[in-house]
Amino acid sequence: MGAPSRRERLRSATVAEIKDGARRLLVTGGVDAVSLRAIARDMGMTAPAIYRYFPSLEALVAALAGDLYDELRLLLEAARDEAGAEPVDQLLTMSRAFRAWSVAHPAEFGLIFGAPSPGRNAFVDGCVDPDHPGARFGAVFIRPILDLWRRSPFRTPPPELLRQRLGGRRLEPLRLSHGEVPVEVAYAFLSGWTRLYGLVAMEVFHQFDWAVTEAEALFELELEMFTAQLLADPPTRDDAPPTGDGPFPASVTGDSPPPATGDGPPPAFGAAKG
Amino acid sequence: MGAPSRRERLRSATVAEIKDGARRLLVTGGVDAVSLRAIARDMGMTAPAIYRYFPSLEALVAALAGDLYDELRLLLEAARDEAGAEPVDQLLTMSRAFRAWSVAHPAEFGLIFGAPSPGRNAFVDGCVDPDHPGARFGAVFIRPILDLWRRSPFRTPPPELLRQRLGGRRLEPLRLSHGEVPVEVAYAFLSGWTRLYGLVAMEVFHQFDWAVTEAEALFELELEMFTAQLLADPPTRDDAPPTGDGPFPASVTGDSPPPATGDGPPPAFGAAKG
DNA sequence: TCATTTGAGTGAACGCCGTTAACTATCGCA
């Protein structure tokens, strides 16, 4: 564990330079533009030299994908840490940071969240490993939901239904990578993450173009709906929830002024409740 | 408009053969395996001959993507027509058909719903055209939702919020491709289609592997939740909805026996209400 | 019927690409 030798320093610097070149090509020309020859050309090298550092182009792309997962996870963790102690605020901030990164980095998003191309299969195959960057990223949203659940359980589908649909060993991979979690929390995470992913992927992949001009407005609307659901008290406590009778609390039912003018994100939702 | 000449028949047959070869390569080896040389080789031709039929490989892939959109749309329309007159049953059947096709055809799904690669940019650019296969496909879910809304308005976010978030010209592309639609219907479609897309894309793209083993169980659970929301009467009619106080009607709150054993799809949801 | 035009297809070539093999020079260490 001593200081890395000179050789090791040079080697890791070259690895970083290769990855930087790969990412630059990814950004400018899409994943198809990432080629060993172009990377080597930009570095003033020849292509076969890269084989001293990566066994194939596919392995290089997989390593780049792992780095991108880590970069995005660190970004979201930093956003969470800056959002204060309120779990709902943390979720809102992380969701917005996720969308912002994805929109600003469509090529990177496509690489790690798009279709597994032959250049990505080796990466996907390792995803069952809990230490895998993909699994570590996926679990980053769970903690705020768990905190929220422990403080004040939110409205979920009935536990019997959840256990019926998600029981047995169906959540075993999640347990392996994140430990035991209440099935309600697991469902809230899976449902919320799926909606978040769907919204952002459809925007980045231009699946909204034929229908919607400003995907951000729809994104903010869905954020409000999901957090409203997370803030609604569960029906088990009482037959008449305190803040209305539906899934939409008073703050979004129009009884009070709308929380924002429509331009830009509205104020944090958790703060608007108290 | 008379009978196509012999030349035209031969030409369209060759076009079809080229597309068939392209799709075969797509299925067996992914989108990267689709190459003019391989297609021509399988046809007993040489690669430059294909340029008599398509101006580039990218154009060929774009044409294939258009065909896939149409194939999937026809499949969903057929599923809808076989699902009876109940709009909720139609939505359930179409959603299951969409997932089944996507899981059975991951490469095709990746091509039309995945990241826009250089081979797909030309296709995406044309998506604002209402006659574009992508737009025609996207609109296929709107009709059942519109039928349902006209018969019995469902629970939506408050219209003021919807108009604030989706008003102005933000839904202009959707209007161009499908005509005028109530903003509540547009929201229900966008929200529901996004959730459906997110669920299926995450399953097909192996984004669930680190957390869940049976993505179908989660899919069915989310189907139940979404249709429960669609079947809940809107809060504007009365302060106390007839079938409970939350977003989950009695049929999924566990008061009645669960609708299915957990293996395979549950019975149609709309039928279970009456 | 025959000349002409159109269209389909071929072969060679250019410049990319990933990958392998054989070889060389340099660096670090005993």
Next chain:
DNA sequence: TGCGATAGTTAACGGCGTTCACTCAAATGA
């Protein structure tokens, strides 16, 4: 000082999209 590991080179193979010049058969028109 010498030796082994390491990082790099050049050359080559096969595959790719694409272009160009060319051939040949089929449709067309006088």
